[in-house]
Amino acid sequence: FPKDITLLEEDGEKVDFNDVAGLEEEKEELKEIVDFLKNPKKYIDYYLF
Numbered sequence: 518f519p520k521d522i523t524l525l526e527e528d529g530e531k532v533d534f535n536d537v538a539g540l541e542e543e544k545e546e547l548k549e550i551v552d553f554l555k556n557p558k559k560y561i562d563y564y565l566f
Contacts, residue, residue, distance in 0.1 A: 534544050553560050 534548065537544060
């Protein structure tokens with residue numbers, strides 16, 4: 518996985534969460550999902566205790 522959450526458009530322009538307007542709650546949920554995928558141990562340790 519890349520270190521930053523950046524997508525490449527067809528024209529090569531980079532797009533990240535900061536470029537998306539609105540839907541703040543949905544963006545936060547997606548960021549949490551991405552963080553879980555990148556750092557599952559953090560969540561596993563938290564929910565086991």
